[in-house]
Amino acid sequence: MALRIAAKSALRASSARSMSSAASTGGLDRMHTEENYNAVLQKFAEIRACAVLRTATSDACPKAMQAAIDGGFKICEFTLTTPDCLEHLADFRQKYDGDVMIGCGTILSPEDAEKAIDAGSEFIITPVMLPDVIEWCAARNIVCVPGCQTPTELVTAYRHGAPLQKLFPGVAGGPGWVKAVSSAMPFLSINPTSGVDLDNAGDFLRMGAASVGLVAPLFDQEAIAKGDFDQIAKNAEKVMANVRPVGPYVRK
Secondary structure, eight states: OHHHHHHHHHHHHHHHHHHHHHHHTTTTOOOOOHHHHHHHHHHHHHOOEEEEEEOSSTHHHHHHHHHHHHTOOOOEEETTTTHHHHHHHHHHHHHHHTTSEEEEEESHHOOOOOOHHHTTOHHHHHHHHHHHHHHHHHTOOOOOOEOOOOOOHHHHHHTTTTSSEEEOOOOOOHHHHHHHHHHHTTTTTTTEHHHHHHHHHHHHTTOOOOOOEOTTSSSSSHHHHHTTTHHHHHHHHHHHHHHHOOOOOOOO
């Protein structure tokens, strides 16, 4: 209990420092409300699975993401490595606003984050632990989910203001690793996005993960290359059938 209280105090202190600095400079652009921030976290807690898409071509991107949505996904991440990523993100945000939550991944700088937010992204994902991006988001009530590889990076991300921490790339032990780390440090909210497949997504959640991200197992590149988007929808249906029975995540 003492450890959890200390960790929460550190997170609040980090956010307070960012906000104090912002106040001294006359406010921030792209500021979100606290209600919006909590709504994004609540959506992650309720749905618990995010479709993470990167495609080699711009044409395949909207078709593949639409298939994932048709298969049941309600949280979607477009990655900047996809051609015309922000244009597709903006289109889906306009189409599904209030129903499907849309975010942007492979963010590597505050400038990337600015562009993603301007396009309509509701949350920010980074592939590695980047304190400048985490703090930029935290100061603006924007949910940032940074990539972390070790327990130390997970805690560091949390202390910089990340309410969810992405486990990337995958680690040996999979769900068991998540259980060990989340049991030792229960203030963390871990989001594995590598090593998660159509069959074990529910196992990660039962072992303590807050949510999961589905990448290659969901968006089978061979199926995409063939234009077989029905297969993507079937993949989505299968993974969501494994996720839903676990139930919602209790936010920390």
